[in-house]
Amino acid sequence: ANQTRIIKIDGMTCGGCVASIHTATADIEGLDTISVELTDNQATVTFDDQLTSADKIAAAIEDAGFDATVAN
Numbered sequence: 001a002n003q004t005r006i007i008k009i010d011g012m013t014c015g016g017c018v019a020s021i022h023t024a025t026a027d028i029e030g031l032d033t034i035s036v037e038l039t040d041n042q043a044t045v046t047f048d049d050q051l052t053s054a055d056k057i058a059a060a061i062e063d064a065g066f067d068a069t070v071a072n
């Protein structure tokens with residue numbers, strides 16, 4: 001099924017960080033959309049839960065150097 005989740009992200013300070021997160025998540029199979037909200041310190045993601053998970057997406061953001069926590 002498709003899910004929408006919010007991932008809280010610490011460590012984003014400029015648009016370059018937003019771009020880094022887009023790059024870090026671009027190849028995740030099953031991730032449909034990611035909206036990185038810099039001033040809210042979060043990203044809203046939609047994905048197919050048969051192919052990926054909020055935890056996997058958060059792990060990719062962590063690998064890019066940010067602190068990412070699934071919020072809901």
Ligand code: 9UX
Binds near residue numbers: 016
């Ligand atoms: Mo901006 Mo972010 O100079 O990883 S790119 S702070």
